[in-house]
Each structure stands twice: as C-alpha cells, then as structure tokens.
Amino acid sequence: MIDLKFDYNNAIGVISQKEVLGFQNEIINHYKSLKDKTGKGSDFLGWIDLPDEVDNALINRIERIAAEIRSKSRIFVVVGIGGSYLGARAVIESLSNSFSHLNSKDGNPVIVYAGQNISEDYMVELLKVLDTFDYSLTVISKSGTTTEPAVAFRILKIHLENKYGKEAAKTRIIAITDKQRGALKQLADQEGYETFVVPDDVGGRYSILTPVGLLPIAIAGFNIGELLGGATKMKTHIESSPNIEDNPVWAYAAVRNALYNAGKTIEITVNYEPKLFYITEWWKQLFGESEGKENKGVFPAGVGFTTDLHSMGQYIQDGLRNIFETVISVEKPHNELKVPLDEKNLDGLNYIAGKQLHEVNHMAETGTTLAHVDGGVPNLRITIPEISEDTLGQLIYFYEMACAVSGYILRVNPFDQPGVEAYKKNMFALLGKPGFEKETKAIYSRLSD
C-alpha cells in the first residue's frame, strides 16, 4: 500500500476535472507503450523494472563494500554530475541530520561531492579537507567521458595515491560506469578498481535505483532495501490502478499537462523541509532534461519555504501568472520541539507557546497555499507521512513514471538530452580538444569580432 497522496483540488477552476480526466485514454496508451517498449526512447526503459530487479546478490555486494568503506573513511567523495550524483545527494541529504557534517560521533562518513562543477576554489578547498581526514571515493559516469567528473577524478586519484600510496589508494576507489565502453571503464580495468555497472538501458537521470544511487546511499548509512521497497510499492500501485482518479502518478501527469495547456508553463516545486532541497534539484533535472525539448515543456523551478517566502514570495503571489506550484508536504517530523512560554512575552509570541514548530510550519503551508491560490497560482500537493527510505522510494518512482508519461503526452522523447551537447562543443573548441580544430578556429574568430 502506498502512503503518498496527491491532491489537485486547488487547481480546479484554472483547469476542470473534465480536462484532467480527458487524458485518461492517452495515459493508458502511453503506459502500455512504456511497458511494451514501443514508444520513443524505448532503449532506455530499464528503470521501469529496477525496483524488483535489483537482486539480493547486488544489494549484498553493495552493502559489503559499503561496510568496508565506512570502516576506513571519515569522508566519502561522490564524483559525478547530473544524473550521476543528484539522486544519491537527494536521498542522502533528505535522510541525514541537517548538521551531520559537524557530528563526528554518529559513525557515518560525511558525504561530499566533486565533479559537479569545475570551480578551482571548490576543488582546492576540498583537497585541503581531504588532507586531514581519511577518505575514499566513488567516480560515477555512465559514458565515462564527461569532462567535469573526469577532471575531478584525475585530481583526486593523484591526491589519494600521494596520501596512501598507489596500491592502498586503489582499495579506496569504486568506479560506477558502463559495462564495457568509455575511458573510465578502461581506466578502472587497468587499475583494478572495484566496479559497478550502470545498466545500458537506464539513462543518467533514471539511475538512482542502480548502484549510481544505491552505493553512496548505503555508504551514508541508509537502508537501500527499504528505498527499493518503497519504489516497489509505487510500481505495484501503478500496475493495479489504470484510472486517474485512484492513481496519483496519472493524476499528476494529467494535471500538469492540463495546466501547461492553460498557459501555466512554470512549475515550482515547494518544500517546507530544507532537507528536501536536493529532491527538488533531482526533480528539476528529471523533468527539465526529459521534457524541455522541441521548444516545449514545463519549466521546472524550486523554492524552499518559508525561507523563500522572503525572497520569491512576492513574485509568486503577484508576478506574471504563468506559474503553478507543487508542494511536497510532510505530515510528521522525526523530532518534537514546542515554542516555549515566556512570562514577559516581550516578543508577543505567547499566542503560539506550547505549539510544536511543525504545527506552525504547517499553518505557514496552509496559509501560503490559500494566499497563492487566491493570487491565481494553482496549487498541487504531494503528501508523504514522513521522510524515510520507504516514502522517498515511493516519491522517486512516482516522479519517474509521471515524467515518462508526461513527456509522452507532450510528444517528446523523455529519455534523450540532445540539448546538453551544445555547451560541450563550444567548451571543447575553446579548450582546443583534439578533433575540434575547425570549431576552435570558428569560435575564436567569433569572439574576436
């Protein structure tokens, strides 16, 4: 049974129930073509069966290696970009204590990230930290040729070898890449690194339930079996509920397309729990790379409330009316803290004394939702009972399937990303990469005009 709920009552008016249900037949057909592998991008549908297909042998191997790495590492570096790091980061940050990097007693390595940017200052500052703590790393790249993680890994590999010696360094590196192609695969084979495979038929942004996400999540100390279990629950629910009315995945895919057709071209995912920040980042990549093509697609944006009510709140309430919001609402916190009573009440807060902070947060959520709806911003709500491996697993699969079907409704291929190549071509030309001589000449002459 799934615990995730989806509510779109606060969008009715801008769109009608009839418009939403109008997607019913199309959704049935799109889901069928995903299952039968007859739609666009059908070579990249391995994610559909991942929740049941990740077998015990793989889970055991991930957990065994995670235990080894945990026993010798105060820090674990995840080297990757896009789909090769966002999923792991989303789950790890959602489940971690907000200040775990300051708490050396919880026994879990601190997870840090590299290769998701090319900032010199970021890298130098990271190396300085790694000088003083024991660490290990995973380098994740499906293609094995992405520049950002390749550069970071080259630097970190040398740092590890200088710190521990060549042979010992090898036992601290895990490569996650294609089963046979790419420079990383070649390097890992030659050096004899522990290696995991990214399945051929799973694209980067759909790879969170492969070792790409599972290994770092296990090393961070979280239960990957429960994460997969949550995803399986959502998968089972999807299989048994073809109707929009009782399937939150289909309802979300239908509603966001109805809103898009009504001119609401920006979706803002909202959280009231800062730990969910990277869930929004992962979601932005999933939907942005899947739908944003052929001059189409809802633009995915994100805010964290109540923080951003003091920055973006004005625009959302009053700006251009082309936006809708989707709140990820968490019913229960893991802790309890009440607003204390103060006899003097100089700050005037005694009217909320005795209330849990979560209740205050929840009232902020309800009040904001109503204000934004009144201001012409349709509001969708995804509710989970609490943040846990199980509910995150449900949420991940919910979004993955909704994104695939939503992309098919838009008539795009949700599983390719031709647009991300354009910047790479220019960067390679500017840096003088062999094979780009013509482009190098052209780009420098353009810059000197």
Ligand code: PA5
């Ligand atoms: O979703 C995708 O395919 C991309 O975001 C990739 O994950 C990202 O570009 C990294 O690619 P790679 O894993 O090949 O290094």
